[in-house]
Amino acid sequence: MHEVAIIDYGMGNLRSVEKGLQRVGVAAHITRDPTRIEAAAGVVLPGVGAFGACMDNLRRFGLVSAVRRVIDGGVPFLGICLGLQLLFDESEEFGPVKGLGIFRGRCVRFRDTGEPTLRIPHMGWNRIHKRRDVPHLDGIDDGEFVYFVHSYYVVPDDPALAVTTTDYGGQFVSSIACDNVFACQFHPEKSQAVGLRILRNFGAIVAGSGAMARSSVSVSSA
Amino acid sequence: MLIIPAIDLKGGKCVRLLRGDMAAETVYGDDPVAMGRRWVDEGAAYLHVVDLDGAVSGTPGNAAAIAALCASLPIPIEVGGGVRTAERAAALLDAGAAQVIFGTVALTAPHVVGDACRRHTGRIAVGIDARDGLVAVEGWTQTSAVTAVELARRAEQLGAARIIYTDISRDGTQQGVNVAATRAVAEAIGIPVTASGGVGSLADIEALRACEASGIDAVIIGRALYTGAVRLRDAIAAAGGAPRPVSGGRPAC
Numbered sequence: 001m002h003e004v005a006i007i008d009y010g011m012g013n014l015r016s017v018e019k020g021l022q023r024v025g026v027a028a029h030i031t032r033d034p035t036r037i038e039a040a041a042g043v044v045l046p047g048v049g050a051f052g053a054c055m056d057n058l059r060r061f062g063l064v065s066a067v068r069r070v071i072d073g074g075v076p077f078l079g080i081c082l083g084l085q086l087l088f089d090e091s092e093e094f095g096p097v098k099g100l101g102i103f104r105g106r107c108v109r110f111r112d113t114g115e116p117t118l119r120i121p122h123m124g125w126n127r128i129h130k131r132r133d134v135p136h137l138d139g140i141d142d143g144e145f146v147y148f149v150h151s152y153y154v155v156p157d158d159p160a161l162a163v164t165t166t167d168y169g170g171q172f173v174s175s176i177a178c179d180n181v182f183a184c185q186f187h188p189e190k191s192q193a194v195g196l197r198i199l200r201n202f203g204a205i206v207a208g209s210g211a212m213a214r215s216s217v218s219v220s221s222a
Numbered sequence: 223m224l225i226i227p228a229i230d231l232k233g234g235k236c237v238r239l240l241r242g243d244m245a246a247e248t249v250y251g252d253d254p255v256a257m258g259r260r261w262v263d264e265g266a267a268y269l270h271v272v273d274l275d276g277a278v279s280g281t282p283g284n285a286a287a288i289a290a291l292c293a294s295l296p297i298p299i300e301v302g303g304g305v306r307t308a309e310r311a312a313a314l315l316d317a318g319a320a321q322v323i324f325g326t327v328a329l330t331a332p333h334v335v336g337d338a339c340r341r342h343t344g345r346i347a348v349g350i351d352a353r354d355g356l357v358a359v360e361g362w363t364q365t366s367a368v369t370a371v372e373l374a375r376r377a378e379q380l381g382a383a384r385i386i387y388t389d390i391s392r393d394g395t396q397q398g399v400n401v402a403a404t405r406a407v408a409e410a411i412g413i414p415v416t417a418s419g420g421v422g423s424l425a426d427i428e429a430l431r432a433c434e435a436s437g438i439d440a441v442i443i444g445r446a447l448y449t450g451a452v453r454l455r456d457a458i459a460a461a462g463g464a465p466r467p468v469s470g471g472r473p474a475c
Contacts, residue, residue, distance in 0.1 A: 013318040015293035023296070116412055116437075119383075121344040123320075125224075125267055125465030145267070145465045147298055149320070149344070190298050190320070192267055 002207055004028040005040035007067070009057040011082065012046035020189035024196050026203030034066035042206030043070045045183075047082025051091035051107060051152065054082045055099065064100065071102055071181055076206045078136075079183030084176065085154055087183055093152050103178065104157035110169065118169045121151040128164035128174050128186070136182040136201050137163065137175075144194045146186040148174075153185060180209075223431050223461040224268055224440035226416065227261040227447050227454060229254055229291070231284035231303075232274040238445040240394040242351075242362035244278060250448045254287045258295045261447075264454040267465040268320075269299045270386075270418075270442045276304020277325065278361030285317075292318030302349050302386075304361075306331070311338045315345055323386060325349040326359040328377050329366060339381030347416075348377035351388040355403060362390055370403065371410045378411045385415045386442070392420025394445050399426045401433065408437035418442035422451055424460040431461060 004021060006014050006028055014030045021028040021044075028044070029036075037043060045067060047054050058064050071077050079087055090096045091107035099107070110120050125145045130137060153172040156162065163182070166174035175184035182202070188195035229236050232247060236257045240246040251257045258269060271291055275283025282288075282304050292299050292314075301314050302323030311322045327334045328348045339346045351358050352370040359366060374385050387407050389400035399420045408415040414437050417430050421443045430441050441461070446452040458464075 013292070013316070016296075016318050019294050020296055116414075119344070123344050123383075147267075149298075151343075189296055192262065192265075192297050196296050 002027070002041035004042040004044060004203070004206055005037045006030045006044045006046065007037060007063060008032040009054070009061050009063055011054050011057055012048040012080075014046055016189040017044055017046050017080065020196060020199050021203065024200035024203060026199065026206065032061050032063065034063060037063070037066045038069055038073075040070075040075070041209070042076040042078070042202065043067075044078045044080065045083035045086070046080045047086060048149075049082065051082065051085055051093040051099065052095065052097040054086055055097060058086070067100065068102070074180045076202065076209050077181045077183075078202050079181065080189070081150060081185060081187060084183035084185050085152060087181070088154055088156070091152060102181075103161060103176070105155050105161075107152045107154050109152050113169065115169070121149055122168045123149045126166050126168060126186075128166055129171070130164055131162050134163050134177045134182065135205055136177065136198055138201050139197050140194055146174075146184075146188070146191040146194055148186045150185055223427070223434060223438075224465060225266070225427070225454065225457045225461050226268045226270045226300075226440055226442045227266050228270045228272065228418075228442050228444040229257055229261075230272045230274050230444065231287050234284060234287050237274070238394055238448055239274070242390050242393055244274065244361070248448075255290050255294050258291050261454060262295055262297055265458050266454060267297055268440070269295065269297060271299055271301045273301070273303030274361065277302075278304075278363065280304050280306050280326075280360070282310060288314070288319070289317045300347060302347075306334070308334060308338050308341070311342065311346065315342060321345050321347050321383065323347045323349045325351065328380070328382075329357055329359055329368060329373060332376060332380055335377070335382065336380040339383075343381070344383045346382055347384040347386055348373075348380075348382040349386045349388065350374055350377070350407065351390055352403065353390045358390055370407050374407045374411050378413050382413060384413055385411065386418055387415055388418040388442075389420060393418070395420055396422030396446050396449065396451055398422055399430060399441070401429050404430070404438055405433050405436045408433075411437070413437070414439045416440040416442055418444075421446050424452065424456055427457055427460040
């Protein structure tokens with residue numbers, strides 16, 4: 001059964017992500033059980049709130065190893081919002097606070113310039129500019145609008161990680177990809193048809209991935 | 223400019239009122255999520271949801287429907303109506319609301335709004351509903367002696383991210399938005415304003431777009447969408463197409 005596990009660590013509105021995935025035909029369940037997470041065919045790490053609180057909760061619920069093992073094991077992994085930021089070395093939010101350190105780089109705050117069109121948090125619809133093609137963005141045109149709510153953004157050490165950038169007082173990295181990981185600063189579950197397409201693409205990747213070969217259930221059409 | 227369809231809930235059903243009169247309701251559907259899906263399918267990038275029962279009584283009356291909307295629809299949703307406490311605001315944000323709207327307490331208990339704005343920066347809006355320029359509260363059943371502009375200034379001071387301005391006498395009438403009054407509020411403050419009440423045709427959207435520089439960057443459409451006087455796709459096109467970009471795009475004053 002190639003189900004996607006949505007990690008529940010007490011941060012983020014998981015129901016929207018679950019409903020979004022289900023809407024595009026992806027079987028998904030919310031769980032904080034490391035065993036279920038590590039057995040899933042695909043994993044989503046959502047996240048809303050402060051970086052430090054998210055890391056504390058991941059630790060408190062004993063989920064840090066599970067997240068690392070899933071990523072190291074090549075399971076299709078989708079990080080959303082804080083779920084992107086946490087993958088990096090650290091954040092300056094009430095920090096510096098250490099992250100999972102899966103990717104080199106840090107999270108920094110948008111500068112408060114007082115400019116009325118550049119309020120913090122960056123909240124609203126904005127465009128993603130595709131820097132390279134990945135299957136997660138199949139069918140998504142350059143410049144499509146997606147929905148953001150955040151005050152911090154990732155600055156990867158390796159610019160090649162960036163899949164999309166977005167303009168908010170200057171270009172920032174709005175999504176990254178590396179092997180089995182795709183993570184976005186915006187909320188696909190709140191980004192209308194474009195967001196649902198990204199979730200559908202993730203589902204297709206999960207269905208077509210080697211993770212299926214690990215399960216003892218025979219392949220069935222979704 | 224963002225076009226925002228409205229879903230007003232009364233007893234779990236989608237209704238439209240005339241000038242806020244709870245006795246003058248038209249029921250447009252009994253499945254709010256289905257209604258929301260319809261607007262999403264027609265291109266909505268944002269929704270405005272009001273708990274009318276909560277607005278009048280001060281006690282939320284449509285919590286389940288609101289939670290279902292926030293969970294089921296793939297777009298951000300702002301929620302108002304009877305939000306009188308910090309706890310209620312936090313609960314709505316936890317349920318997935320993108321923004322929470324305070325109405326009455328912005329006037330009667332501003333510390334509640336200020337507190338919520340500090341806790342949830344950017345996620346709190348203040349709804350200012352006016353009759354002849356004076357703010358009305360408690361589901362529009364009581365008119366105060368405070369002007370809309372004065373309350374808008376106070377709300378900005380409290381840290382509100384946005385003002386949603388409704389002209390009560392136009393609401394549900396499809397007789398045209400009160401552009402002058404909305405503009406007066408927008409020009410008095412530095413935070414953005416959503417216009418609401420009375421949209422009856424695309425001309426209203428064009429009229430608002432013409433003064434976007436004043437700070438009006440969104441408009442809520444209610445009855446006109448339900449009667450078919452305005453088609454959502456046409457309204458979105460008239461407002462400039464795809465969701466308004468967050469950065470740039472604002473015409474020079």
